[in-house]
Structure formats: C-alpha cells, structure tokens
Amino acid sequence: MTDTLVAPSRKSSAQRFVSTLLTSRESAIALVLVLVVLAATTQRKTFLFSSDSWRDLLLAPSILLLLAVGQAVVIITRNVDLSVGSTLALTAYLTGRLFVDNPGIPVILVFAIGIAVGALLGLINGLLVALGKVPALVITLGTLYIYRGVVLEWAGSNRINASDMPSGFLSLGTRSFLTIPVLTIIAVAVLVAVGYYLRTTRGGRELYAIGSDPDAAHLYGLNVRRRVAGAFVLCGALAGLAGVLFAARYGTVASNAGTGIELQAVGAAVIGGVAIFGGSGSVWGAAIGAWLLITINRALPIIGVQDFWQQAVVGVLIIGAIVLDRLLAVRRSRKLIEARDAS
Amino acid sequence: MTITTDPATTATRTYASYAKPLWQRVIATREFAVIALLLIVFFYSRSEVPAFDGPLTVYYLLLDLAPILLIALPMTLIIITGEIDLSVASTVGLSSVLVGDLHQHGWSIPSAAIAAIVVGILCGAFNGFLVAYVGLPSLAVTIGTLALYRGLAVGILGTTAVTDFPEKWTDLAKERIGDSSYPVIIIPFLVLAIFFVLLLHFTSFGRGVFDIGLNDEAAHFSGVNVARTKFLLFVMAGAVSAFAGVYFTLRFGSARGDNATGMELRVIAAVLLGGVSIFGGRGALHGVIAGVLLIGVISSALRLEDVTDNIINIIIGLLLVISVMSTSFLSVVTRATTGIKKRGGSRPDERQQLASAHTEGKNE
Amino acid sequence: MNTSGPVALQLEQVRKSFGPVVALRSGSLTVHSGSIHALVGENGAGKSTLVKIIAGLYQRDGGEFLLHGKSVDFSSTAASKDAGIAVIYQEPTLFPDLSVTENLFMGRQPLGAGRRIDRKAMHAEARSLFKRLGVNLDPRRLAEGLSIADQQIIEIAKAISLDASVLIMDEPTAALSGVEVDRLFAVARSLRDEGRALVFISHRFEEVFALCDMVTVMRDGEYISTDPIAETTSAQIVAKMVGREVSDLFPKTPASIGAPVLQVSNLERAGVFHDVSFEVRSGEIVALAGLVGAGRSEIARAVFGVDPYDSGTVVLGGTKVPARNPRAAIRLGMGFVPEDRRQQGLVVDASVAHNVAAVIRGKLAKLGLITRAAENRAAGPWSGRLEVKTNALSMNAATMSGGNQQKVVIAKWLATDPKLLIIDEPTRGIDVGTKSEVHRLISELAGQGMAILMISSELPEVLGMADRVLVVNEGRITADIDRADATPESVMTAATNAGASA
Amino acid sequence: GGGSDSDGGGSGSDGKSVSVTFLPKNLGNPYFDTSDKGGKAAVKEFGGKFAEVGPQEASPDAQVPFINTAAQQGVNALVVSANDPKAIGDALDEAREAGTKVVTFDSDVEPQFRDLFINQASAEGIAKVQVKMIAEQIGDKGQVAILSAAANATNQNTWIDLMKKDLAANHPDIEVVDTVYGNDDDQTSFDKTSALLQKYPNLKGIISPTTVGVAAAARYVSDSDFKGKVKVTGLGTPNQMREYVKNGTVDAFALWNPEDLGYLAAFAAKALVDGDITGKEGDKFTAGKLGDYTVGKDATVLLGDPFEFNKDNIGDFDF
Ligand SMILES: Nc1ncnc2c1ncn2[C@@H]1O[C@H](COP(=O)(O)OP(=O)(O)OP(=O)(O)O)[C@@H](O)[C@H]1O
Ligand SMILES: Nc1ncnc2c1ncn2[C@@H]1O[C@H](COP(=O)(O)OP(=O)(O)OP(=O)(O)O)[C@@H](O)[C@H]1O
Ligand SMILES: [Mg+2]
Numbered sequence A: 001m002t003d004t005l006v007a008p009s010r011k012s013s014a015q016r017f018v019s020t021l022l023t024s025r026e027s028a029i030a031l032v033l034v035l036v037v038l039a040a041t042t043q044r045k046t047f048l049f050s051s052d053s054w055r056d057l058l059l060a061p062s063i064l065l066l067l068a069v070g071q072a073v074v075i076i077t078r079n080v081d082l083s084v085g086s087t088l089a090l091t092a093y094l095t096g097r098l099f100v101d102n103p104g105i106p107v108i109l110v111f112a113i114g115i116a117v118g119a120l121l122g123l124i125n126g127l128l129v130a131l132g133k134v135p136a137l138v139i140t141l142g143t144l145y146i147y148r149g150v151v152l153e154w155a156g157s158n159r160i161n162a163s164d165m166p167s168g169f170l171s172l173g174t175r176s177f178l179t180i181p182v183l184t185i186i187a188v189a190v191l192v193a194v195g196y197y198l199r200t201t202r203g204g205r206e207l208y209a210i211g212s213d214p215d216a217a218h219l220y221g222l223n224v225r226r227r228v229a230g231a232f233v234l235c236g237a238l239a240g241l242a243g244v245l246f247a248a249r250y251g252t253v254a255s256n257a258g259t260g261i262e263l264q265a266v267g268a269a270v271i272g273g274v275a276i277f278g279g280s281g282s283v284w285g286a287a288i289g290a291w292l293l294i295t296i297n298r299a300l301p302i303i304g305v306q307d308f309w310q311q312a313v314v315g316v317l318i319i320g321a322i323v324l325d326r327l328l329a330v331r332r333s334r335k336l337i338e339a340r341d342a343s
Numbered sequence B: 001m002t003i004t005t006d007p008a009t010t011a012t013r014t015y016a017s018y019a020k021p022l023w024q025r026v027i028a029t030r031e032f033a034v035i036a037l038l039l040i041v042f043f044y045s046r047s048e049v050p051a052f053d054g055p056l057t058v059y060y061l062l063l064d065l066a067p068i069l070l071i072a073l074p075m076t077l078i079i080i081t082g083e084i085d086l087s088v089a090s091t092v093g094l095s096s097v098l099v100g101d102l103h104q105h106g107w108s109i110p111s112a113a114i115a116a117i118v119v120g121i122l123c124g125a126f127n128g129f130l131v132a133y134v135g136l137p138s139l140a141v142t143i144g145t146l147a148l149y150r151g152l153a154v155g156i157l158g159t160t161a162v163t164d165f166p167e168k169w170t171d172l173a174k175e176r177i178g179d180s181s182y183p184v185i186i187i188p189f190l191v192l193a194i195f196f197v198l199l200l201h202f203t204s205f206g207r208g209v210f211d212i213g214l215n216d217e218a219a220h221f222s223g224v225n226v227a228r229t230k231f232l233l234f235v236m237a238g239a240v241s242a243f244a245g246v247y248f249t250l251r252f253g254s255a256r257g258d259n260a261t262g263m264e265l266r267v268i269a270a271v272l273l274g275g276v277s278i279f280g281g282r283g284a285l286h287g288v289i290a291g292v293l294l295i296g297v298i299s300s301a302l303r304l305e306d307v308t309d310n311i312i313n314i315i316i317g318l319l320l321v322i323s324v325m326s327t328s329f330l331s332v333v334t335r336a337t338t339g340i341k342k343r344g345g346s347r348p349d350e351r352q353q354l355a356s357a358h359t360e361g362k363n364e
Numbered sequence C: 001m002n003t004s005g006p007v008a009l010q011l012e013q014v015r016k017s018f019g020p021v022v023a024l025r026s027g028s029l030t031v032h033s034g035s036i037h038a039l040v041g042e043n044g045a046g047k048s049t050l051v052k053i054i055a056g057l058y059q060r061d062g063g064e065f066l067l068h069g070k071s072v073d074f075s076s077t078a079a080s081k082d083a084g085i086a087v088i089y090q091e092p093t094l095f096p097d098l099s100v101t102e103n104l105f106m107g108r109q110p111l112g113a114g115r116r117i118d119r120k121a122m123h124a125e126a127r128s129l130f131k132r133l134g135v136n137l138d139p140r141r142l143a144e145g146l147s148i149a150d151q152q153i154i155e156i157a158k159a160i161s162l163d164a165s166v167l168i169m170d171e172p173t174a175a176l177s178g179v180e181v182d183r184l185f186a187v188a189r190s191l192r193d194e195g196r197a198l199v200f201i202s203h204r205f206e207e208v209f210a211l212c213d214m215v216t217v218m219r220d221g222e223y224i225s226t227d228p229i230a231e232t233t234s235a236q237i238v239a240k241m242v243g244r245e246v247s248d249l250f251p252k253t254p255a256s257i258g259a260p261v262l263q264v265s266n267l268e269r270a271g272v273f274h275d276v277s278f279e280v281r282s283g284e285i286v287a288l289a290g291l292v293g294a295g296r297s298e299i300a301r302a303v304f305g306v307d308p309y310d311s312g313t314v315v316l317g318g319t320k321v322p323a324r325n326p327r328a329a330i331r332l333g334m335g336f337v338p339e340d341r342r343q344q345g346l347v348v349d350a351s352v353a354h355n356v357a358a359v360i361r362g363k364l365a366k367l368g369l370i371t372r373a374a375e376n377r378a379a380g381p382w383s384g385r386l387e388v389k390t391n392a393l394s395m396n397a398a399t400m401s402g403g404n405q406q407k408v409v410i411a412k413w414l415a416t417d418p419k420l421l422i423i424d425e426p427t428r429g430i431d432v433g434t435k436s437e438v439h440r441l442i443s444e445l446a447g448q449g450m451a452i453l454m455i456s457s458e459l460p461e462v463l464g465m466a467d468r469v470l471v472v473n474e475g476r477i478t479a480d481i482d483r484a485d486a487t488p489e490s491v492m493t494a495a496t497n498a499g500a501s502a
Numbered sequence D: 001g002g003g004s005d006s007d008g009g010g011s012g013s014d015g016k017s018v019s020v021t022f023l024p025k026n027l028g029n030p031y032f033d034t035s036d037k038g039g040k041a042a043v044k045e046f047g048g049k050f051a052e053v054g055p056q057e058a059s060p061d062a063q064v065p066f067i068n069t070a071a072q073q074g075v076n077a078l079v080v081s082a083n084d085p086k087a088i089g090d091a092l093d094e095a096r097e098a099g100t101k102v103v104t105f106d107s108d109v110e111p112q113f114r115d116l117f118i119n120q121a122s123a124e125g126i127a128k129v130q131v132k133m134i135a136e137q138i139g140d141k142g143q144v145a146i147l148s149a150a151a152n153a154t155n156q157n158t159w160i161d162l163m164k165k166d167l168a169a170n171h172p173d174i175e176v177v178d179t180v181y182g183n184d185d186d187q188t189s190f191d192k193t194s195a196l197l198q199k200y201p202n203l204k205g206i207i208s209p210t211t212v213g214v215a216a217a218a219r220y221v222s223d224s225d226f227k228g229k230v231k232v233t234g235l236g237t238p239n240q241m242r243e244y245v246k247n248g249t250v251d252a253f254a255l256w257n258p259e260d261l262g263y264l265a266a267f268a269a270k271a272l273v274d275g276d277i278t279g280k281e282g283d284k285f286t287a288g289k290l291g292d293y294t295v296g297k298d299a300t301v302l303l304g305d306p307f308e309f310n311k312d313n314i315g316d317f318d319f
C-alpha cells in the first residue's frame, strides 16, 4: 500500500468554517425553512409581519424543539426513545396538579420537579437499555405504553384548566422578551447548552464514538453503559421540561397531551441530519428540523394546501432527507476510492 | 468422486439429529411459555370475570383482533429478518380511506377493495425498495412512510368520514360462521396464517429469512437473495395491511383518515411478546399468534371489569418489557455459564442464547 | 543485543476458553523493560487471545498475570490503559464517523479553559505524531474509508501517544508497506531505548529477526519456548511452531490437471483490484498469495459474485457467470469458503444441519416444502465424511471450535458438488491437526478433478499446496509462478515490490 | 378513570337494580364529566348501578368495543353520545338484541338505532341563541368564522347549517368566512384559532359551538393582540369560560345544563328499562327533580332552551 492516501488539508480555519457552513446539512435545512417562510409570507404578509404571527413563528416549535434535541442525543448513541410523548404528558399533567394541590408553589420549583421526574423516567429507559442489553426501540415502546397508561389512569377524565394555574405561570407560555417569546428563549438556551456539550466536552464526543461503533467503543474502554444511560436521562429531562412548558403554553392539560409526538421528534432529528444508526448529526440540525416541521404545518393552509396534507409533506421530507444522506455518502466513498487509486 | 457424489458410503461417523428430547424442544421455548400464559389467562377469565364466558366474548374478541392478527403475520417475518415496518397502520388507514372514497364515487365494494389492496402493495413495494435495494435503515424509512401514508389518508378525506356502506358488506364483515361464535373474518386469517407458517417454517425462502436475521452477510455468501427476500416481505406487509384496512372499514362501517392510528405499535408489541427477537433471526408464528390473542384476552377481560384502556396499556407495556428483559436475562446467564463474549455489542451475547432457543425450540 | 531492564510483564500458564473452544491452554510470556519481545505461532495459536487478556478485554480462566511484579486483574480495557498498557489490536477498531484526530484522543482529549476540548492542541499533537511516524494523513479527515494500512497506522499512533510502559502490537505490519514498516521499527526502537517493554506479533520472520531481542513461540494455545533472537534461527522457530517438519504438513497428492474450469479476464474494480486475468484447470490447485490487504479476498469475492466489479468477465466451465449473482455462480458449480468463518462462512447461531444444508436446501424441498428432518438426513453424511466433531446435528455452530466450524463450511460447499471451489484462508485459526486434515482434503478433492482456487497468507501453505502461485500486490497480479520454481523468496519479492513482472 | 362502581351486572333487567352505562364521545372532556355527573346522581337516586366508560379519542371505531362490552355485560341501559350517526349503529343494534336499552344524548344516531334521544336543546334554539349573541357582540356586521368539533359530528353540522341560514336571512352584513375543526382537542382548537386569525386579519368574531373549542379560542384571543377586537362566543361551560368572561374576551356564551342532560338521560333510561315508556310519541315519565317530560316525535325528549351566561350571572354556576 502507498504510505499516504490523503494529504492534510491546507485550508485555513476560516476557509474550513465557511465551507462547512455552506455544505453542512444544517444550513441546507435552514434554507428550506427560510424558503417556506418566504413562500408563506408572499402569500400573506401577516405570516411574518404581525406581532402575533411573529410570536407564533418562534413559539410554536419550541416544545417539539426540546424533544427533538433530546431525541437527537439518544439517536446519536445508536438508540431511540419512543416514550418522550408519554413522558411529556406525565410531566405536563404533574405540573397542573402541583399548582392545583399546592396553591402558591413557586414556579421555579415546579420546573425543577418536572425536569427531575422526566429525568427519572429517562433513567428507567436508560437502565433497561444499558443493563438489560435490550434494544431501545422495544424498551421505549414498552415504556411508551406504561407511562401513558400511568398518566391516563392518574388523570382519568379530569383535566387541568387554565384557571387552575397561576396567570404568572401561564403568561410564560405567551409572554415575550424583546419580541422573543420566553418559551423560545428557554428552548434555545437548552439547545445551545446541549450543542456545546456534544461538541466540546469529552462526554459529548464519547456519545458520538459509541454511536459510531459500540463494539469499538467497548474495546477502547469507554464506559458505554453509563454514557447511554446518561443520554436517556438527558432526553427524559428535556421531555420533562417540554411537559412543563406544554402546560404553560396550552393552559389546558388532558391525559392525551402529546400523543404521537415521539415520531415527530424522531422525524425532526432525521430531517435535521441525525443518522438513525448513530454517530453523526447535530442537535442544531434536529432543532431546525423541528422548526421546519412545525412551520410547514402552519404555512401549508396559507400557501393554499389544506392543512391535513401536512403529515404527507412531513413524510416526504423525512424520506427525502435520508435518501439525500445516502446519495451524499455514496458520492463521498466514491471520491475516497478515486483518491486511493490516484495515489 | 466419492466425496462429492455419495458421501454416505464413505461416511465414517453418524450423528443424533437432536441434542434434546422432543418434549424439551417443545416445552422449553418462549412460544410455549406464551401459549401457556394465554391459556391460563383465558380460563382464569372464564371462571372469574362475569360475562366473559358469554357467547359474545370470543366473537367480539376475534372481530377486534382480526386486523392485528392479520398484520402480525408478515410483520413477524420482517422482524425476523432484522428489519421493521412502522408504516402498516398508516397503510390500513390509507386503504380504509380509499375504499370509502371510491365507494362514494360509485365503485362497488369489491372493486374498491381490490384497488385499495393494489395501493397497499405499492406502499409495501415503496418501503421494500428503499430498504432492500437502496439500503436505507427500515426504521427511518418506515417512520417516513408512516407519516406519508397517513398523510395521504387524512389528506384525501380530510376530517370527514364515509359511513354509508351497503348493509350487505358491513354485515359480511361481522358475519358468523354458521351459528358458531366465530366471525367469518377468521377464515381469511387462517388461510393467510397457514400460508405464512409454511412460508416461514417449511420453505427454503423461510430458512433464508432466518439466515438474514442471524447473519445477512453469511446468508448472502451462501446464495440467499437478501434484497429480494426483504423486498417481498415488505410487499406482503403492504398487501395484508391493506386487506386489514378493508376489513376495518366494513367492520366499523366508517372510513376515516385516522382509522387504526397507532396500531403499528400494538402489532409490534404483540409480535415481540410472541417471542420474536427484535435483533432478528429468532421467532415462530405460533408464538406470535398466541401473543396477539393474549393481549386481546387481557383487554377484553379487563374491559368487562370496566377497567379502562389505560390499565390495559400499562399491562401490555409491562408484558412487553418483561418478556424482552427475560430473554436478555437468560442470555446473561448463558454467557456467564458458557463464557462466550464477543467484543462489546449486545448482539452476539443476545444471539448466543436466542439462537440456541431458536434452533432447539422450533415447531416440528 | 542490549541489556534489558527489570521484568515489566509476566504471564504464567494463563488459560482461556470460549465455551468448548480452548483458545489458550497455558500461555506464558515474560517481557523485560527496554526490550522488544516477539510472540510467534501459527494462526490460532492463541496470540491474540493472550493479548486480549493482557488488555483486560477477556478475563483469564486461570494462571498468573503480573505487571511490574504486582499481580493484576483487569476488568476492562480502560483499567489496563490506566495501568500503562497500550495495545494495537489485530483488527483496527476505529470510529468511522469521527475525525482521525478524535480517533486518536477519544476519552483523553487535551482540555482547555472550562474543561472544554482544545481542538487546536489536539490537531497539533496529532500532526506531530504523524510526523514522528513519517506519514501525512489529514488529522481532520474522517476515519471512514481509510485503507487497512492507514487504519493500522492510526492504531499505532494511538498506542504510541498513550506513552505507555508496555506496548503490545498484534500483527501491526500485516498491511503495511516496506517504508511504513521501517518507520514503525525506528519508532519501536526509540521506545525500547526509552526503557519501555514492547511485544511484537508477526507472521513474518524477517521482521522478527530485524526488530526483536527475544522470541516466544506458541502452539495450540500453549507456551513452547523463549529464546534470545541472537541464539535461534527461523528454521528452529518454524519447527517449534508446527511441532514437526514443515514438509510432512502438506500431504499433496499429485493430480492429473485437465481442461480450464475457471477463466477470469481483465477483472477490474476501482480502488480494490485492477486488470486481473487468470485461469484454473480441473484438478489444479491455484494459490493467490500476497500480503494481507493486497486485495486477494476481494478478487475471489468478485469472481463468486458477492462483490461487484466494474468490468471484465468470469467464465466457468464455458458459460459466462453473471456479475453480482452468487446464486447463478452456485448453479454453475462454484463453491466459496470465505475468509471470515464466523461472519461470512456460517450462520453461527444456527444448527450444524441448518448450515450444512444451507445451500442445497432448495433441492431438498418436496412440493416446495422442506423439514428439519430432510435437512438432517442430508447434513448427517457430509458432517460424517468430514468428521465434524459435534454430539448432535441440532447443536449451534457457535459452540464448535474454529476447525470444526471450518469443516462445516467446507461440508456445506461439498454438498453442492462444485466444479470449482474457492477457499479463502482455508486454515486460518484452526489447530495443527485439523489443518493437515483440511490440506489432505483439499488435495484429495483436486485429485478427483475439482478445480481449487486457494487464498492464503501463510507461505508454507501456499508453497506446499499450490500447483501454481499467483501473487497479488495492491490489487494487481504481479507474478504467476509454477510449483517447481515457487520459493519463499520469489513469492515474497513479487508480493512486496510492485516492480516485479507478471 | 371510568368510575367502576359497577360489578358489570350481567343480570338482565330485574326491576330492583337497573344498571346504566354512560358512554360519552370521549373521556377527559369536562362537558361529559358534567353530564355523567348528572347521570350518576340520577342513578344513585333511583338506586341503580352506574358505570362510565369511554375511548380516549372521539372516534366511532374506538366507541364500538365499549358498546360491545356493554352488550356482553348485558347492562340494562346504555346512554351514548355518538361519534358517528351511522358507524356505531350496528353495534347498538347488537346491544339492543342482547336486551340493552339504548338512549342517545347530546349527539344522536339515526333513529332506527336507538330507543330514545335526549335532545339538550332544539337545534333551532341553539343556532338562534348563538347567532343572536355574535350579532350583538360585533354590532351585526363583519367577518365571522366557526370553530367546530369533528367535521362529522352530527349535532355540530346541523347547528352550523341552521346558523348559516339564520345569518343569511336576518343578518346580511355578517359573513361566515370559514369553518375549521378542532376535533374537540384543546391543542388543535388552540392552534386552529391562531391559524384563523392569521388567515383573516380583519375577523370580527369566532363562534365555537363546542365547549372545548370555545375555551381554547378564548384563551388564544385573550392573550393576543386580537383581545377585544375579536369576539369569541359559542357553547361553553362556566368553569372553563369564567376567566375570559371576567377579562372581557368573552361577553356572553350559551349552554344548557349538561348535568341536567345526563340526569334526564338516566331517568329516561330507567323509564325504558322498567317499561314505563317505549319511546313512542306522547309517552310520559318523571325525571326526579326535573319533573315531568313527554316523548316528542321520532322518540326524542327535549331538555329545554339553552341558557345564556354573562358576567352578571356566571357567578351563580359551578360546572
Ligand atoms: N471470541 C471467540 N470465540 C470462540 N473462539 C475464539 C474466539 N476468539 C478466538 N477463538 C479461537 O481461539 C483460538 C486462538 O485464536 P487467536 O485469535 O488467539 O489466534 P492467533 O494466534 O491470534 O491467530 P492469528 O495469527 O490468525 O491472529 C482460535 O482457535 C480461535 O478460533
Ligand atoms: N475497511 C476498508 N476500507 C477501505 N478499503 C478497505 C477496507 N478493508 C480493505 N480495504 C481494501 O480492500 C483491499 C483488500 O483488503 P483485504 O484485507 O480483504 O485483502 P486480502 O488480500 O483479502 O487480505 P487477507 O490477507 O485478509 O485476505 C485492500 O486494497 C484494502 O485497502
Ligand atoms: Mg491474532
């Protein structure tokens, strides 16, 4: 064999930054998002230029965004968490109950409890997956039923009404800060934190390594179990947070809150370029994917597509995304082979 | 060429066919455990649950379970190859909507049904093409088509519903065989069940299905056409789901875009409960059918006790988790005893005992 | 030779078995700081298993394991790493989705302010490592798609960068070219002179003699001997390795060579092999020789049809074999015993009967239906003919020794009554006894007029078995040598420098 | 969940204890919680067995298994609010063959499928009061939109048709620009409202003839810029609407008393089981504290006229 296949890149870091920015999946999706918004706005300019719709543009995606970020982290480790929808429902209802049962409970405490409970449910998934060596798909399918069943049983047919929760808390769901809704700020803050963790800490990189090749990770001496469990805990915690925010935004919580949202979250991650078999992708992509899903949902009726075609569009997006990834991968490997022959 | 033409003459050694006696091979299997559990629950309910022993119970039970029973058949084969199809329930919905919509446009029910099944086949073929020939992960593909097919269904009918189906057909869907308490729908089910049992357990194709699940590379190396096998399985899933959709429509006399939403998870839960390994390579149809019936019996018994679906869901979930945990627990044990430990990944460990269970405990 | 320091690593009568397979009966190894210790033995002698025990990947079933005089018991590879042991495994294990640099430093990246990874420092360090090894890889490049050689180099860099007191290299040079090997040796020597202990596993004696101070020989999972390199010869080592004279290892029976069975012309696959043409006649054993990574398996796989090829033709018994269609190849009478038994040859989690009948089961079907019983009836005689050691046909192939697994694979293909049998690494990882059985079987088959295409990394095997040796180098056939004039030298030169003419 | 203070009966109609099962469109809907509460009270009053079961989402195929179960249990009477006028018909027939009396309330099925329908208020009455309210609130002119439940909910559609006729006839300046469906799901209704306001910037009012919808719409409007500009009215429950009436988003809304509705349905069921009535026009029966009722044509019993809630009287109600 020849002693080198690839010459080191002579690019400056600036060049590299620009090129990745241009070629990255994230920016591609972001572009699609912009186009959707433009299309909708040209149809009806209030889609963007009215304080309410501006707010909704930012506000609507924030809950799915949180779920997509958590989901992305789990998928990066070559797992999946289908139970997030049920977790969301549980914590959302819990939030309501906390306010009903302990009037005057500080909002911050409610957030803490919601996140903690979510994390706990995530931990259960994580332990079952990591210790039981059972594929996440099955485990979380099971816990999807269990968690949902618990909340249905607990809530029964009584629901939390807006009047049950302090207006201070509810207004979180709608109040804005410098025209940016509070919910969005929270979601983005989480996004940035997780994104930072994945990119710049050892733990974060190990998650990618584990997803990229679990066997190699084990051989290498990484603590696969702990990391995987950790990913599930994070995902659960974010679902818990999403639950609290759900209560704040919609004011009413019934036991069927967030049914089926888990597949949307997975879809958002996949659209955002998170490879379903782990190891690659970013929470940024997942976040933009979530934003795109929701915005399309809102834009379709305005563009003149009956909004119940939205799901079909989502399906097309997901499939388009993975097919695209495949094509890019094929092209890349062809390039590499040419490189090898050339040398 | 003694070696290649007639080994028997030169054979220096003969072998017992089985390491374990028949009864062990039959009894000591996941499938048998599920069947036993099913019988226990059934007879317990008969004696303890009021009205469970009534004539209507089995009838309604089968009516409600029919779609899941039907779809579980192809789903089992797909999961045994190590793939999965999350889009089946959406296909049910789409076919239901098509039957309704075409009926509205004056098609006869049979022709509408055939059209729906053809579309179902196309849906399956699309999944199969992307998975088998483009080589995309079936989980991602079918999450996509889950949204796509459901979206088409909802898109076609919107939130309206078609309910004015001719009595003659809606009655047929609920018809009993003679005056037994068995609905006629179990006839097509039994036909399909026999077909799939033979296909999976008694044909070269079926052996290939298991090989693919256990080690698709080795299967490829011994001449199994991996891609075509997977493709055909997805097509079958599409066709059967569409048929289930037709039945669903007529049984409830309503075609709606959201028909059978979330049924895919129930089907998969039942299949896994029936002892099929999500890693692929292991499972048997009698276990799966027992798994579906088990879920059905539990639900109907609890419903008769005025227990709401919530508890039922919790129980199904627990059953699912426990059943899979049990296998992996056993695998931990076997690993401890045999000490076979391949690098890291859970698959090999899982495989060890799954496969031994599978090769020893298949219906003979 | 240089004065070596205190004992760094000591193993005494270490045992390890995988279920029924005894990989290691009594492995012993004593390595001194400041010396390079060779560990040699045939395929399957237990070298890698010993390594994996030292690395903490496997836990030994018995025996002593001392590190710097203290008895140790590693529960994980992380533990051995912390104890200052660096290992280069036989199979490169990289994270394909991560950059080369991240692969080097995973889990121990240099940290900057606020425990955040300092990528600059990391890349700089990677570059300096590569400079030291004299390769120029882009540290930012993804590991995916690297050639075996480059994967191996990254493994080496990884191990060196750990600056461990004990460095173990399991066949690191298998895929390397001469230049790379020389650089590696230079680094190894400098590490030795820093007073570290090195263990070097290789099948190439010239390397062993060029680099090492001591040599330990293993056979059948047992310790045989340890000698200073200076006081031994390769002949002695080989004798110890195989436990008998090399000559009687390969009972090749002369066969009458007939008409061409397989004709391959101008086979081409970008990145793997180029312009490959050769033929195999009935009764003839043709060996594809070459270094690991030369592309021999790929050629064979393309011929059989499990891999694609861009251009060229394959003709079997006069009919053209369609590309990328193993079924057709099998129908036309081709059999293929692949190199990776556990991954490609067998469904290890299925029964013996299932595996033996795997290819012919189509024929076993009555009215399209087949039963376990029919499979057993067909499988029994073949297993018997090859003396497969198992107590029942329903036993899992996974529970069998490498040699028996290999017999099952061969039985599977013999059952198809092939005209041409391709065997890739026929004896990799199977014990000496079985090994000669397999060899006898192969030449017996040739004797009965079957055409055999054999791929082997073991020179003695090639020289002993083949009527003709085709040498592959970087995907090209660089020499076609007749049994008469096939010598280790002639083959090795053709295998290493691409200059040699076909 | 579904209050299981019934052992499932099984014992046919033995005058002593009448078993009545309430099957609302879906659980987790406060409107039905209230009506079932009324039903439960009534059943307690006449000493029968009460059970409440129901699906999670309001779809006919989800309702059928519960009807089947009732038939299996041989409950004496089943009180249903139908998710589809026809789809659940066969199941109801089977139940009746099994000897169960079927009373529909709130949302009817086709007459041949049931013994009796308890009509909360005449469709005309409902349509009229809503039109009246919106007309007053928006000054009898401008764009209005309708936020309904499921697109195939019988009652909703009848009311909407009547309202449109009424508006066209008596309020020419009011234009109904759109009808959207929230599927009696809070989140959907909420998002649909926001979409509506997107789509029709100068919308004047929203009519939502469903309790879930009107509450969701009111909540969206109450913290948007449209508060005060867009009037929300329709059919709602005092508890859900209270704060929006207080904060001025909603001037007035209407409803009958669902508790009375359930109460009446339960007594009607008992009357059927005991054979006091058969469902033919002119049959008379007494419904506890509500007094006497007479069966109208095609076996319907009318509860009474809808009631208008506003900030002056809302304090007097708690359901
Ligand atoms: N995970 C395993 N399970 C079962 N048997 C194994 C396993 N790993 C190795 N063996 C068996 O143990 C024996 C020794 O294998 P090992 O890899 O140590 O040989 P080796 O000396 O490294 O051979 P090579 O020179 O080809 O690398 C072989 O017979 C092999 O088949
Ligand atoms: N993971 C890989 N990525 C890219 N190229 C690879 C990879 N593995 C092998 N190759 C290329 O394929 C060709 C053949 O590799 P391979 O090791 O199969 O050759 P071989 O001669 O069969 O070796 P062996 O002695 O193991 O049979 C080489 O050119 C190698 O660079
Ligand atoms: Mg080795």
Ligand SMILES: [Mg+2]
Residues within 6 Å of the ligand: C296, C297, C298, C339, C424
């Ligand atoms: Mg090879």
